[in-house]
Each structure stands twice: as C-alpha cells, then as structure tokens.
Amino acid sequence: MRRTLRLLRLFWGTSIAAEMEYRSNFLMSAFTSIGGLVGAVFGLHLFYRGGILLGGWRWEEALMVLGWFTVLTGVSRTLLTANLGRIVDHVQRGTLDFVLLKPVDAQFWLSTRRLSPWGIPDLVFGLGLVLWAGVKRGVSLVDVLVALVPLAGSVVTLYSLWFILATTTIWYVKIYNVTEVLNSLLEAGRFPVTAFPAGLYRFVFTFVVPVAFLTTLPAEVLLGRGRLTLIAFGLGLALALFVASRAFFRFALRYYTSASS
Amino acid sequence: MSPAAAFLRKLRAFASTGVALFSEYRAELFLWSLAGVIPLIMMGVWRQASATGAFPLDPTEFTRYFLAVFLVRQATIVWVIWDFEAHVVSGTLSPLLLQPSNPAFRFVVWHLTERLARAPFALAVLAIWLLLFPDAFFWPKLGDVCLAVLGIAASFATRFVIQYAFAMVGFWSERATSLEEVWFLVYVFLSGVIAPLDVYPDVVRTIAAFTPFPYFVYFPVQLLLGREENVLRGFVVLAVWWGLGYALYRVLWRKGLRHYSAMGA
Structure with missing residues (x-):
C-alpha cells in the first residue's frame, strides 16, 4: 500500500x-470548461421553458x-484520457514490452502513470453545481456523505468500461475512436434516465x-430517495466490471505480439 | 498537359488513395460515425419532453428534425485540422509541399471520399431509426432535397475552409486544435445540434443569426424538412463566412510557409 502511494506520488x-x-x-481548459457548463x-x-419536469425531475434536481456528469467528465479528463488513450501508442510501437517488464502491476501502471491537471476545472465546477443545487434542495450533510458511495461506484x-475498451487495442490497433464512441454515448448521462422514452x-x-x-x-441518493437495492446493484456492477477489466486485460495480453521489437 | 487534364489526374490520384485509405480503416470509420450519435440521444429526450410540454414541435417533428441533424452532421464533419497538425508537428508536410498541388486539394478530396465510405452506415442508422419510430417517415419534396444538398455542400465548404484557416495556426503553435475546440463548443450550442432553434429564447436566436453557426446545421435541416426558412439569407451568410475563412487561410498560409521549419525532415 505504501509502495503504491509512493509510486502515485512519483x-x-x-x-x-x-x-x-x-x-x-x-x-484555456478552464475557459472551455466554464463555456461548456454554461x-x-x-x-x-x-x-x-416548455413547462415540464424533465423525466419528473425538478430544475435543481x-x-x-x-453536476455529477461534469464531475465524471473531469475524472475522465484528469485520469482516463491521459492514460488509457496512450495504450494505443504502446501497442503500436511495441513499448508495452517495457511496461510489462516493470516490477509493478501492468494495469496499475497503464491506468495511473499520468495525471493531467486540465480536468480539474471540470471537477471543481461540477462539484460546485452539485453543492449549489443541493443547498437549494436542502439536502443534509449525511446525504452528501452517503452520495459519495454510489459516486465512487x-x-x-x-x-x-474505458479500460476494457482500451484493452481491445491489442487486437485492433487503431481503436482510439472507441473511446470517442464511449464519450458520445455517455453524453446521455447529462439527463436523468427517466427523461428518455421508456423502452429501447x-x-x-x-x-x-x-x-x-x-x-x-x-x-x-443525494436527494435522499436512493433505493438500497439500486445502490447495491450499482456497486455490484462497478465491482463486476472492475474484475472483468482485470480478467480481460490478462486474456488480451496472451494475444500481444510485441510489434517491432 | 492541359490544366483540366492535370486537374482530373490529380483528382483521380487523390480519390483512389482516399478510397484505399478509408476502406482499409472501415472499422475506424464505423466508430467515428457511431460517435455522431449525439443528435439521436437528444432526440430521445426531446421526444419524451414534447409529449407533455408546450413546445413549437411535436414528437414526430422532433424525431424528423434530429434524424435530419444526424444526416447533415455525417455529411459535414470536418477533421482536417488534426491531420494537418500531425503533418506539421512530424514534418511530413514537407513531401506534400514538393508535390505539384496545393495540399488543401488533397484534404478536400479525402474528406469527400470519406463521405462515400460513411454513407452506408449513415443510411443504416436512418433505416433502423425509422423502423423504431415509423411515425417519422415521410418523403421530402424533390425541390427541398435539391436545396438541402446545396445547403449541405455550402455548410461543408464553409466549415472546411474555416477549420483549414485554424489549421494554419499550427505553423506557429503546437496546439492549434484548441482553437477548433473552442469553436466547436459554440458550434454545439448554436448550430441546432442539441435542439432546434425554434425552442431557443428569441434573444439567443437573434444573436445566433449573426454568427455562422445556425447555418451549418439548422439551415440545411430546415431546407430538407421543407420548413419555412429564408433561403437566400442562409446562402449569403455562408458565402460571406466562406470568403472570410478563405482570406484568413491565404494570409496565414503564405506567412506560415515561410515560418515552417520542416521539423524532423
């Protein structure tokens, strides 16, 4: 654990x-972040303006x-794009060899090696929006703390999801776009899911x-109407996907042929 | 060789390399097209919202609107700045400069051939969505389709020339793409990708009308759907912005070439 923390600091x-x-x-990134949020x-x-409750959700809700969407955008800008976007390069040039040879977990190295501070404005503004809306709706501190659990999930x-998609580069080298697809599908996360038509x-x-x-x-959860079963399901999904990402990476490595080395 | 014959020969050379390139990366292209699903996501939310709320469009009209947005976006996507930047940063622009043809020509032809490779996918998505929402199906009038095709062509030409002018900044800065990112941010909110301008407050609509953005998407979409639109004004605005973009490109191109150091060559 201490070794992990020391590595992260480095x-x-x-x-x-x-x-x-x-x-x-x-x-520039602070400017685009504010502009995007506005x-x-x-x-x-x-x-x-059309006088509806979007999917039954009030304006502040x-x-x-x-706000949570913006926070997650910030997370993917600081950690995910910076690291997982590079896996393509490693596979293309064969430099993944050097990563595999290092005495650290390869998935850990690939996922945390870089930190890009350019996502920080998104994190700050996103949290700000959540807190502002929370104060307006009168949420309690307990709700805020409890909401951190599903957020971690x-x-x-x-x-x-990102890591599983990034891993597929081992077979299809030019897969950078896959992350672009994921990003555009995730755009749906700007809206409460009930805002979408039932069905497909x-x-x-x-x-x-x-x-x-x-x-x-x-x-x-922040609004105090999270159902325990859903929270448990969300956490279960997170755990299952995480385990799957590790298993998938190991499986993919068997097909890694180490280009040009 | 006459200039016309030389032109045709260049066109054929670039088009065939373009076709080879894009058919090699079919999977990549498929994914790029899939990345254009945002109008379809917005369609879902607007369809549901307009079923109960007071909006100028009903669910069927919203569905048609966003399907048209999807098609216009697929036909007018421009990515030249990323290609150009890569060529400048890695120095591979040099061999292109040695060829007896302006590199812009190659990029234009590649964009056009890429559209051909994209078309089957876009039509498949259209077909699937029409199966899901059969109420949205309609035959556009032939005259509207012709006007819309012209509108799409004008929108593409203007988007291309402006982005190409931004790409010229790459001669001085390594991050010319951030210019395009800021431009794109405004584009998303004012062009009609997230919602038809009909639902915007009047103030915003008036301001938007003075920018080129609504003419990139909203204008050709209106033409295709045969909805009321000031046709002449749309084409004039696009022409003016095209001219501005072209002038900027010429100035920056001349100065930039002198500045270009052919890194790594």
Missing part, C-alpha cells in the same frame, strides 16, 4: 511537472445530474451503457 509529480510546460493550456445549463433550461464503472432508450442507458448508474443514481 507518477503524478512528474506528470504535473511536464504539463506545467504548457501552463497557458490551463486557462452551454449545458442553457441546453437543459430549454426543456424547462436535474442540475444535480448535470460510478468512477469505478466508468474506469472499467432506457434499456440501453441502463444496461448497455449504464449512464443510469453513473449520474442518475448518485443524484437520487
């Missing part, structure tokens, strides 16, 4: 030092879902691309 220290070479990017709030507001679920849409966003568990569930 990994992230060097990544931040490297990224600080491009400090002006930070302003646009998203505006886009959400369009529904409420829907903002909470959007969401992060693990998101990570595992809701089925897909619950079981195929589980955005229902990624953003709707943490918001429900």
Whole structure:
C-alpha cells in the first residue's frame, strides 16, 4: 500500500511537472470548461421553458445530474484520457514490452502513470453545481456523505468500461475512436434516465451503457430517495466490471505480439 | 498537359488513395460515425419532453428534425485540422509541399471520399431509426432535397475552409486544435445540434443569426424538412463566412510557409 502511494506520488509529480510546460493550456481548459457548463445549463433550461419536469425531475434536481456528469467528465479528463488513450501508442510501437517488464502491476501502471491537471476545472465546477443545487434542495450533510458511495461506484464503472475498451487495442490497433464512441454515448448521462422514452432508450442507458448508474443514481441518493437495492446493484456492477477489466486485460495480453521489437 | 487534364489526374490520384485509405480503416470509420450519435440521444429526450410540454414541435417533428441533424452532421464533419497538425508537428508536410498541388486539394478530396465510405452506415442508422419510430417517415419534396444538398455542400465548404484557416495556426503553435475546440463548443450550442432553434429564447436566436453557426446545421435541416426558412439569407451568410475563412487561410498560409521549419525532415 505504501509502495503504491509512493509510486502515485512519483507518477503524478512528474506528470504535473511536464504539463506545467504548457501552463497557458490551463486557462484555456478552464475557459472551455466554464463555456461548456454554461452551454449545458442553457441546453437543459430549454426543456424547462416548455413547462415540464424533465423525466419528473425538478430544475435543481436535474442540475444535480448535470453536476455529477461534469464531475465524471473531469475524472475522465484528469485520469482516463491521459492514460488509457496512450495504450494505443504502446501497442503500436511495441513499448508495452517495457511496461510489462516493470516490477509493478501492468494495469496499475497503464491506468495511473499520468495525471493531467486540465480536468480539474471540470471537477471543481461540477462539484460546485452539485453543492449549489443541493443547498437549494436542502439536502443534509449525511446525504452528501452517503452520495459519495454510489459516486465512487460510478468512477469505478466508468474506469472499467474505458479500460476494457482500451484493452481491445491489442487486437485492433487503431481503436482510439472507441473511446470517442464511449464519450458520445455517455453524453446521455447529462439527463436523468427517466427523461428518455421508456423502452429501447432506457434499456440501453441502463444496461448497455449504464449512464443510469453513473449520474442518475448518485443524484437520487443525494436527494435522499436512493433505493438500497439500486445502490447495491450499482456497486455490484462497478465491482463486476472492475474484475472483468482485470480478467480481460490478462486474456488480451496472451494475444500481444510485441510489434517491432 | 492541359490544366483540366492535370486537374482530373490529380483528382483521380487523390480519390483512389482516399478510397484505399478509408476502406482499409472501415472499422475506424464505423466508430467515428457511431460517435455522431449525439443528435439521436437528444432526440430521445426531446421526444419524451414534447409529449407533455408546450413546445413549437411535436414528437414526430422532433424525431424528423434530429434524424435530419444526424444526416447533415455525417455529411459535414470536418477533421482536417488534426491531420494537418500531425503533418506539421512530424514534418511530413514537407513531401506534400514538393508535390505539384496545393495540399488543401488533397484534404478536400479525402474528406469527400470519406463521405462515400460513411454513407452506408449513415443510411443504416436512418433505416433502423425509422423502423423504431415509423411515425417519422415521410418523403421530402424533390425541390427541398435539391436545396438541402446545396445547403449541405455550402455548410461543408464553409466549415472546411474555416477549420483549414485554424489549421494554419499550427505553423506557429503546437496546439492549434484548441482553437477548433473552442469553436466547436459554440458550434454545439448554436448550430441546432442539441435542439432546434425554434425552442431557443428569441434573444439567443437573434444573436445566433449573426454568427455562422445556425447555418451549418439548422439551415440545411430546415431546407430538407421543407420548413419555412429564408433561403437566400442562409446562402449569403455562408458565402460571406466562406470568403472570410478563405482570406484568413491565404494570409496565414503564405506567412506560415515561410515560418515552417520542416521539423524532423
């Protein structure tokens, strides 16, 4: 455990030092993050101009879902894109060899080696939106603490989906787009899942691309109406996907032929 | 060789390499097209919302609208800046400069051939969605289709030339793509991808009308659906922005070439 923490400090220290070479990017990413959020709030507001409750959710409640979505975007910008996007390069150039030879868990190294601070504005603004909406709806501190549990589940679920997709690069080298597909499907997480028509849409966003568990569930828990069975199911899903991602990576490595080395 | 014959020969060369390239990466292209599902996601939310709320469009019209958005997006996607940036950063722009043809020509032809490779997928998605929502099916009028095709072509040309002008910034900066990212952010909210402009507040609509964004998506979609639209104004605005983009490209291209250091070559 201590070794893990020491490694993380080294990994992230060097990544931040490297990224600080491009400090002006930070302003840029803060700007796009605010712009994106303003646009998203505006886009959400369009529904409420028609005098409806989007999927039965009040305005502040829907903002909470959007807030969690922004937080998860921040997580994927700081950790997932930075690391998992590079697996393609490692496979293409054969440098995955060096990773496999290191005396650390290869999946751990591939998933945590880099930290990109450019996702931090999203994390901050997303949390800010959630807290603002929470205060408006009068949620208690206990609810906030409890909501962190399904949120942790969401992060693990998101990570595992990404990692499983990134692992497929071992067979299909040019798969960078797969993550792009995942990103666009996850866009559905901006809305509470009940905002989608019952039937195919809701089925897909619950079981195929589980955005229902990624953003709707943490918001429900925060509002104090999370059902225990759903929370348990969400955590179970996260755990199952995580185990699956490890198993899949091991399986994929058997097909790794180490290009050009 | 006459200029026309030379032009045709170049066109054939680039088109055949383009076809070879995109048929090699079929899976990749399939995924890129799948990444364009955002209009279909928005369609779900709007369909459900308009069933109960007071909106200018009913669920069927929303479905048609977003299917048209999906098609227009598939036909007008531009990615030249990422290609161009990679060529500048790695120095592989140099061999392109040695060829007796402006590199822009190659990129345009590649974009067009890519559309051909994308078409089967886009039509398959359209067919599946029409099966799911048969109420959305209708035959657009022939005149509308012709106008829409012109509108799509104008939208593509303008998006391309503006993004190509941004790509020229790559001669000076390694992160020219962030320009495109900011541009795209505004594009998403003002072009009509997330919602038809009909549901926007009037203030926002008026402001948007002075930007090129609504003419990139909303305008051709309106033409295709045969809904009321100021046709002349749309084409004039697109032409003006095309001219601005082209002028910017010419200036930056000339200065940029002098600045270009052919890194790694």
